[in-house]
Amino acid sequence: MSGTEPADPIAKGIFPTAKQAFGDLFRWRMRVEVVNADGESSAEWQDPPRLRNPISLCALLSLRDWLYFAVGLFAWIADAFDFHALSIQTVKLSKYYGQSKTSISTAITLTLLLRSVGAAFFGLAGDKWGRKWPMVVNMIVLGVLQIATIYSVTFQQFLAVRSLFGLFMGGVYGNAIAMALENCPVDARGLMSGVLQQGYSMGYVFAACANLGVGGDTDSWKIVFWIAAGLSILAGVIRVFLPESKQFREAKKAGKHTTSPGAFWRDTKAMIRKEWGMVVYCIILMTWFNYYSHTSQDSYTTFMLTQKKLDNSGASRASIIMKVGACVGGTIIGYLSQFVGRRRSIVGAALISGVLIPAWILPKGEPSLSASGFFMQFFVQGAWGVIPIHLNELSPPAFRSSFPGITYQVGNMISSPSAQIVNAVAEAVFIKGADGTPAPSYGPTMGVATAIIATGIAVTTAIGPEKRARRFEEAQAAGIVDPTVLEKDVEAGRNSSVGSSNEKKLEVNSSSAEHAEVTK
Incomplete structure (x- = not known):
């Protein structure tokens, strides 16, 4: 080269x-x-690769690539809409159930806490059986649980349903980003990663638009949940009509390899032994990132309603503009990461967001809060825009569904009390509100927390690895056994060596996938 x-x-x-x-x-x-x-x-x-026109990068994707990407993006949008249907309506739900806003945020904590369980189950299912049917089951059950939330009469029922919802919600991320990115050409991955991650912000925008449309009546939260249920079920139904992921279809079509449950779990254990340091690092990074996201956004609407005294419409409009900034920032910085590097992009965005904190929490009035929220989330979600492809490149190639999903959701589990902590601290300390009366100190609480988190992200990323341009799409799936090798092992009386030979195969696949560009 x-x-x-x-x-x-x-x-x-x-x-x-x-x-x-x-x-x-x-x-x-x-x-x-x-x-x-x-x-x-x-x-x-x-x-590094030269800076290319984003339109030419989009042209690198075939129609099939775009179809897989669009479905993965839609599933991620539906997942985010489901989550934010609750967080953006905390005030309504607190009135409906007669609970404090901190108590309502307990549902957010439980959802985030149990997502790691779903990520492990559906992520490993996606690596073993393919991306298709685990995602179909996942999305349809999510829609059903949204409907169950609507019919939760007591607060205890509400918390129980949201806990179960969190378990199934955790399985979406890993399978969605694996399906969306695994067939993307290498040069286009930074741009497409930025667009894909903004499905989370788009879900927030659509939830805020729905909240704005239904008005401020207490019972109107149910309409937003009906919309969320429809989106989730629709995503599952659409996935039914798409074929399986390319690597699984080609292995089956060739007829030369078979999947073995024992071989799959041996591959999994071999990966953990070999990559445990990377697993720990990615969990720490994702813990910082999930605190970053939830601390800077989950209570922002509540902040504008209580401390800045905006009405429901004004707070919803400002939230929409804030998340539009997130969509723009994630796409642009994700695109730039292909050329300036994943880590430089994350570190730069995190440090700039820290500098913007005073301008983010001090303004008064809807126009100023909308503008400051736009630029804050531009850099918060700008850093996030690099994460889907960064995690995929750091993942062992045969575990691109489970590894990103599990590390992401374990980070979510550790950061699960973030919204509850912000609400508890803010409601315990009062400051002068926009109208001169005492108000919960949401602004200072979010500002201090975000400054600490942004610094943690910058330091953790600066001392961590990067594998930009890794060609993981050429790797074989985990648990694939060559019958001819198995037959020779049996004939030689070495059937017990299948596990060790499979471990060697996993290591060879990882190396060849990571460095295939050298022999290209």
Whole structure:
């Protein structure tokens, strides 16, 4: 390849890796580990790809690629709409059930807490049986649980349904982003990652629009939940009519490989033994990111209603504009990450969002709050826009459904009390509101928390790994066993070696997928 030169080997160990990663952050070229035909590894500096017109990048996707991407995006939008249908209507729900806003936010905590369980179950199901049917079941059940929420008479029933909802909600992310990104051409992944992650913000925008449309009556929250149920069920029905993911269809069509439950779990255990450090790092990173997102947005509508004294319509309009900024920022910064690097994009966006905190919480009136919210979320979700492809590139190639989903949702589980913490602290400390009367201190609480979190993201990302342009789409699925190899092992009396040979296969697949561009 042109534009390369030898580099020191990739560091091993926590502190050497952190030191090397931090130094590499200030080098324009990227340190890449390459493997030759003999399996020997070395490192080299590679030039980043040139900045390309985003329209030309979109043209790289085939019609089939766009179809998979659109369905994955729609499922993620529906998932986000389901979640924000509750968070954006906290005030209405507190009146309906006669509970404090902090008590209502307990439902958010329970939802986030149980998402990791769903991520593990549906993520591993997606890696073993394919992306299709786990997603179909996931989305339809989510819609049914939204309807069950509407018919929850008591607050205890409401919390129970939202807990179950969180379990199924956790399975969406991993399968959706794996299906959407695994067939994207390498050069287009940064842009498409930015667009895909903004399905979360789009879900918020649509939920805010629905909340604005139904008005401020206490019972109107139910209409928003009916809409959410319809979107989830529709996403599941659409997925029924699309074929399975490419890697699973081709393995089945070839007729040369079969899936083995034992081999799949052996591959999974081998991956955990080999990649445990990456698992821990990604969980820490996702914990920071989930605190980042929920702390800066879940209570923002409540902040405008209580401290800034906006009415329901004004707060909803400001929330919509805020999340439009998130959609724009996530797309632009995700696109730029393909050229300036994943880590540089995340670190830069996080630091800028920290600088913007005073301008975010101090203004008064709908126009000023709308503008400050727009720019704050531009950089918050701008950093988030890099995450889908960054997690996919850091994932073991055969586990692109379970690894991103589990690490993301475990981070969600750890950060699950974020909204509850913000509400509890804000309602315990009162400051002078916009009309001069005492009001809960949502602004200062969110500002201090976001400053700490943005700093944590910048530091964690700066000392972490990056595998931009990794060609994970060429990897074989986990648990695939070659019958000819199995037959030879049995004949030689070595049937017990299938597990170890499968582990070696997993490592070879990971290396070849990561470094295929070298032999291209």
